[in-house]
Amino acid sequence: MHARAGGGILLLTAAACLAAAWRLVGVVRADPEIRWAERVDHYDRARYAGLADILPPYGVIGYLDDGGCDNPVQGYYLTQYALAPRLLVEDASRPWLLVNGRPDQRPLLPDGASLVRDLGNGVRLYRRGVR
Amino acid sequence: MTAAVLALVPPVLAGYLLACWAWPARPGPRGVLLRLALAVGLGLGMSSLTYFLWAVAAGPRQPGLLLAEGLLFGTLSLAFFCAGREEGESPLPASRHERLTPPVRGACFVVLACAAASCAWQFVHDPHGDWDASAIWNLRARFLYRGGDPGTDVFSPLIPWSHPDYPLLVPASVARGWVCAGHETTAVPRLIAALFLAATAALLMAALTLLRGSAQGGLGGLALLATPSFLEQGTAQYADVPLAFFFLAGAAAFEALDRGAAAPRRLAALAGLLAALAAWTKNEGLLFLVATVGVRGLRALRLRPGWKPLLAETAAFTAGALPALAVLAYFKLRLAPANDLLAGQGREATLARLADLDRYRIIAGAFLGQIFLIGPGAVVVLAAYAFLLGRAPRVKGRWQAHSGTLLAAMLAGYFVVYLTTPNDLPSHLGTSLDRLLVQLWPLALLAFFLTVATPGETWGEPAQTGRRGPRQALLSPAAPKTPG
Numbered sequence: 118m119h120a121r122a123g124g125g126i127l128l129l130t131a132a133a134c135l136a137a138a139w140r141l142v143g144v145v146r147a148d149p150e151i152r153w154a155e156r157v158d159h160y161d162r163a164r165y166a167g168l169a170d171i172l173p174p175y176g177v178i179g180y181l182d183d184g185g186c187d188n189p190v191q192g193y194y195l196t197q198y199a200l201a202p203r204l205l206v207e208d209a210s211r212p213w214l215l216v217n218g219r220p221d222q223r224p225l226l227p228d229g230a231s232l233v234r235d236l237g238n239g240v241r242l243y244r245r246g247v248r
Numbered sequence: 249m250t251a252a253v254l255a256l257v258p259p260v261l262a263g264y265l266l267a268c269w270a271w272p273a274r275p276g277p278r279g280v281l282l283r284l285a286l287a288v289g290l291g292l293g294m295s296s297l298t299y300f301l302w303a304v305a306a307g308p309r310q311p312g313l314l315l316a317e318g319l320l321f322g323t324l325s326l327a328f329f330c331a332g333r334e335e336g337e338s339p340l341p342a343s344r345h346e347r348l349t350p351p352v353r354g355a356c357f358v359v360l361a362c363a364a365a366s367c368a369w370q371f372v373h374d375p376h377g378d379w380d381a382s383a384i385w386n387l388r389a390r391f392l393y394r395g396g397d398p399g400t401d402v403f404s405p406l407i408p409w410s411h412p413d414y415p416l417l418v419p420a421s422v423a424r425g426w427v428c429a430g431h432e433t434t435a436v437p438r439l440i441a442a443l444f445l446a447a448t449a450a451l452l453m454a455a456l457t458l459l460r461g462s463a464q465g466g467l468g469g470l471a472l473l474a475t476p477s478f479l480e481q482g483t484a485q486y487a488d489v490p491l492a493f494f495f496l497a498g499a500a501a502f503e504a505l506d507r508g509a510a511a512p513r514r515l516a517a518l519a520g521l522l523a524a525l526a527a528w529t530k531n532e533g534l535l536f537l538v539a540t541v542g543v544r545g546l547r548a549l550r551l552r553p554g555w556k557p558l559l560a561e562t563a564a565f566t567a568g569a570l571p572a573l574a575v576l577a578y579f580k581l582r583l584a585p586a587n588d589l590l591a592g593q594g595r596e597a598t599l600a601r602l603a604d605l606d607r608y609r610i611i612a613g614a615f616l617g618q619i620f621l622i623g624p625g626a627v628v629v630l631a632a633y634a635f636l637l638g639r640a641p642r643v644k645g646r647w648q649a650h651s652g653t654l655l656a657a658m659l660a661g662y663f664v665v666y667l668t669t670p671n672d673l674p675s676h677l678g679t680s681l682d683r684l685l686v687q688l689w690p691l692a693l694l695a696f697f698l699t700v701a702t703p704g705e706t707w708g709e710p711a712q713t714g715r716r717g718p719r720q721a722l723l724s725p726a727a728p729k730t731p732g
Binding site: 122125128129131132133134136138140141143144153157191197201203204206 | 406467635
């Protein structure tokens, strides 16, 4: 019985030490998630800087991805995160329309919308019903 | 940031005194560790409730929150302090004084150090957490803090991918921290994530130490801290580890009650509060609440304790759960949109899903595969450990299966949720099952180390012999203590 119990504890502690060390090494050596953190920071601080004063403080804003992010879903989520508590919906017919595009791309001009602000980084804000 | 930390003191102090009032334990490090761990969860849970009510009633950044909270938690602290604490302790087996020898304790410290270092690395290098932190939990915190209209914006169904029906313990705690800090900072969600990670590990160790002895407590903590997925979900700033904390705490309270702890009604009330806070953390917590009630009903059927103790326990559990459940009911009934999983049900569609045998096969396969991936391979190691150590001696006429039965009920509940999900099944499994199992992992370890024999029990030697023998290679007896 002594050998069995001792073996059990040795097995458990050895496996635990290996798993813990393996994870530590893996976390430190892994392809850093820093890219994700940088992307969140970029959307949070830089990409939409200058829009906060123009956009209404809350309410619904239309959102259109036009190649602004290599992962459109991610771009949409991060835009929502940056601009909360405004609600961003993927609907180009809204009075306010935010286009997340690329700076080298020819600007997309939605029907009946006028350009309010072009941030120069591919982000353009349009508004309908205003001359 | 200092202000955010200081603002946690009143609710955590109230949580500590509540834990002292409810959970009997003799003074000493293990009792302090247990109560500190409980205090973190209770403090964060209670302050998230008060912040949510304040935000809805007065506005998210109205001055006076801290004053109102100070009064409330001060009164609560005074009430629990005056009500006194239970100094008795549940009757514990002889193994309570088993101590792991320095080499095994050294291994525990290695695991603890590796876990702390890897978590610290992730908190520093990934301050925003993982994907869902920005898409769900911290996004909702921003809505609360930045002051969207709760009636239209904060819980709007227009962005269903952000799951606006999810309960608010984590987002409200983060928003409250920002209010106290005076600005948005990633330090607050990181602090909350770190507190729940540490509290869950500490609670598992302390609860096992109190219920089954120091050796079992150390080994349980070792197993949890060596589980990569648990640490990953914790540092991701999701709500799954906070939920795991409340699952564990609620189950441990009933385990103490079932093992003859003093003040069973207070423990039942504490278990009720913890189960309700689980429901306030994530929707899965509602399932936990129902499963807990079901398991207690099963215990009553098995043991037939009589109506009086059963009613007393049920009344205390309900009283403990009521405050948090009332806030949750207000949120769910007045503010939150319908849950996507429930809204997608219909008589014919649900019956068709239930009758589809392929779905059972897919879900069972995914469960088995994902369970094996915890660790990975942790279940294999634990199975071998259980085979070598054997089963703990059973006490006749005592219900010692609360955690295990609860775990089985939760797994069955999750199985049914997947069975009836209106979403694409493989995708739903692929994006959520790993997190659901992490929620249950600390509870599973509690059940496991309560069920498996302690090293001393396997050796068949009394723990208080003080003799030097072969067991000294891994265990050493502590100085004898006088119980009670």
